[in-house]
Amino acid sequence: xxxxxxxxxxxxPQEDAERFRRAYCGLCHALSRRGAAARCVLNYDxxxxxxxxxxxxGASDKRRCIVRPVRPRPVLSPTAALELxxxxxxILAYWKLRDNVxxxxxxxxxxxxxxxxxxxxxxxxxxxxxxxxxxxxxxxLDVLRGMEAERVxxxxxxxxxxxxxxxxxxxxxxxAARRRVLEEILYHLGRWVYLIDAADDLKQDAASGAYNPVxxxxxxxxxxxxxxxRQEFSVVLSHSLQRIAAAFELWDFGAWNPLLERxxxxxxxxxxxxxxxxxxxxxxxxxxxxx
Amino acid sequence: MKxxxxxxxxxxxxxxxxxxRAYRELAxxxxxxxxxxxxxxxxxxxxxKEINAAYEEINKHRAGGRSDYQSYQSARPSSAGxxxxxxxxxxxxxxxxxxxxxxxxxxxxxxAETLLNRCPERNAEWYFxxxxxxxxxxxxxxxxxxxxxxxxxxxxxxxxRQALHYMNHGPARTYSPxxxxxxxxxxxxxxxxxxxxxxxxxxxxxxx
Numbered sequence: 001x002x003x004x005x006x007x008x009x010x011x012x013p014q015e016d017a018e019r020f021r022r023a024y025c026g027l028c029h030a031l032s033r034r035g036a037a038a039r040c041v042l043n044y045d046x047x048x049x050x051x052x053x054x055x056x057x058g059a060s061d062k063r064r065c066i067v068r069p070v071r072p073r074p075v076l077s078p079t080a081a082l083e084l085x086x087x088x089x090x091i092l093a094y095w096k097l098r099d100n101v102x103x104x105x106x107x108x109x110x111x112x113x114x115x116x117x118x119x120x121x122x123x124x125x126x127x128x129x130x131x132x133x134x135x136x137x138x139x140x141l142d143v144l145r146g147m148e149a150e151r152v153x154x155x156x157x158x159x160x161x162x163x164x165x166x167x168x169x170x171x172x173x174x175x176a177a178r179r180r181v182l183e184e185i186l187y188h189l190g191r192w193v194y195l196i197d198a199a200d201d202l203k204q205d206a207a208s209g210a211y212n213p214v215x216x217x218x219x220x221x222x223x224x225x226x227x228x229x230r231q232e233f234s235v236v237l238s239h240s241l242q243r244i245a246a247a248f249e250l251w252d253f254g255a256w257n258p259l260l261e262r263x264x265x266x267x268x269x270x271x272x273x274x275x276x277x278x279x280x281x282x283x284x285x286x287x288x289x290x291x
Numbered sequence: 292m293k294x295x296x297x298x299x300x301x302x303x304x305x306x307x308x309x310x311x312r313a314y315r316e317l318a319x320x321x322x323x324x325x326x327x328x329x330x331x332x333x334x335x336x337x338x339x340k341e342i343n344a345a346y347e348e349i350n351k352h353r354a355g356g357r358s359d360y361q362s363y364q365s366a367r368p369s370s371a372g373x374x375x376x377x378x379x380x381x382x383x384x385x386x387x388x389x390x391x392x393x394x395x396x397x398x399x400x401x402x403a404e405t406l407l408n409r410c411p412e413r414n415a416e417w418y419f420x421x422x423x424x425x426x427x428x429x430x431x432x433x434x435x436x437x438x439x440x441x442x443x444x445x446x447x448x449x450x451x452r453q454a455l456h457y458m459n460h461g462p463a464r465t466y467s468p469x470x471x472x473x474x475x476x477x478x479x480x481x482x483x484x485x486x487x488x489x490x491x492x493x494x495x496x497x498x499x
Contacts, residue, residue, distance in 0.1 A: 156430035163429070177334055184331055187429055217432070235459065239431040245467065246325050250334045265467050 002093065004196050004275075005045040005189075007259065008267045016259045022060055023051050026076025029063060030086035031122075033078075038086075038122035040115075041093035045193065048263065049169060050085035052182055057255040058082075087126040088169045091134050094123040095141050133168065140165050153216040155236070159194045166190030177251070184247035188240040192268065195237060200275045230276060237272050244268070295345035307353065314346045320466045327457065328426045330398060383416060391420050400424055415445035422454060434458060 009017045027050045031038040058079050062072040100112040127134035144161040152158055170182035198214040205212035206223030218229035245264050253260055274280040296303050299313045321339045326332040383389040387410055394403035403424050410417055422437030435458035441451040
């Protein structure tokens with residue numbers, strides 16, 4: 001489900017692209033303090049979470065890593081915010097995987113099961129330090145699972161159950177104005193991730209008979225959009241993206257501003273458009289091949 | 292008070308024209324139209340006040356104490372926005388619904404929901420208010436359906452139709468540094484006929 005956030009790095013000034021990379025690497029290092037396995041949950045979505053939770057950019061130091069064992073590179077130095085983001089990412093990713101184990105068929109389920117076992121030590125490390133967050137994620141995913149079992153034909157209700165998970169990541173942020181801004185951004189980001197994931201899986205879910213809130217809500221058959229449904233759904237998505245942008249403007253994110261502006265005003269739209277056109281998976285594979 | 296030039300993001304030596312441009316850009320960004328039924332509307336209003344005060348301060352200073360400029364009003368709906376609405380501008384027929392309006396406006400959403408559920412009569416206004424509650428929470432699809440229901444039950448109510456219009460067309464004209472934010476929706480919604488009979492399209496679309 002995670003993996004839809006794409007910073008439009010191509011159009012970004014070198015300085016901002018490099019700043020994003022330092023955060024990505026910083027998060028990776030913060031994850032690995034929970035065990036080497038924790039690194040595999042690293043992605044752009046969680047990097048965005050780490051950037052949002054970090055108040056300003058913070059210092060960097062040079063470090064080596066598995067990917068770059070020879071030449072050390074500057075990465076964000078560990079801070080409480082970065083460690084919080086790393087632990088929350090790990091907890092979210094772990095429970096999402098656990099969820100997949102029950103969801104998927106035998107072959108895929110086996111893959112998720114293996115990944116889960118692989119992550120278990122790192123997860124327990126993180127969860128023992130953040131028991132409340134881990135408990136809430138687990139409870140919230142149960143709520144979501146209940147809705148899936150009932151095959152709820154609403155898109156707002158299950159999206160809310162998922163979005164609340166992300167919003168919760170900012171629960172202890174101070175001061176109140178910053179917390180409210182972050183909660184709004186994270187809620188709508190979570191909502192967007194859930195909805196875009198459902199739209200992206202339309203065909204696959206139609207073939208397997210899996211629950212898909214978008215297909216049920218708009219009465220789509222065979223995983224195919226109707227023009228009217230696609231239009232309605234795109235308006236629903238753009239409302240959430242507008243709420244993210246409107247919230248973003250109400251807090252000064254310092255050095256992160258240009259990068260976040262790019263992601264919120266342009267990156268999320270590009271991904272939305274690609275998913276609605278059915279071009280997203282292809283793009284993902286292409287960009288990975290080019291890396 | 293904060294440095295008014297810093298608030299507008301311009302240098303002290305900036306030309307009047309540049310200051311005006313910076314002010315206009317910020318006023319567009321924090322305009323109430325962008326924060327309709329938004330849980331952060333109060334923060335945006337504070338921003339708007341801060342920007343207005345800074346602009347006022349600079350102008351007063353430059354005019355040698357005279358204030359002969361015009362600033363945007365912070366909480367006035369724009370005449371061109373069309374779709375602007377806020378529950379507070381209208382009053383309800385029943386005291387129960389009036390109270391629910393107040394709770395939604397002040398952000399007591401849980402309380403508003405409890406009161407809504409307790410309401411024995413589900414009239415057009417009830418659906419409108421539940422739509423407003425849902426919109427504030429971010430339940431955009433359900434909110435739209437509630438507004439639609441309210442419009443079906445009372446097609447003459449302008450407040451309901453404005454709310455539905457906004458939900459149907461998305462935030463197409465809201466602020467973005469890269470052009471229109473709403474271009475995710477099929478090229479131009481207004482170029483295509485709107486199939487919703489309750490929507491205000493014929494009245495409002497020509498402005499975009």
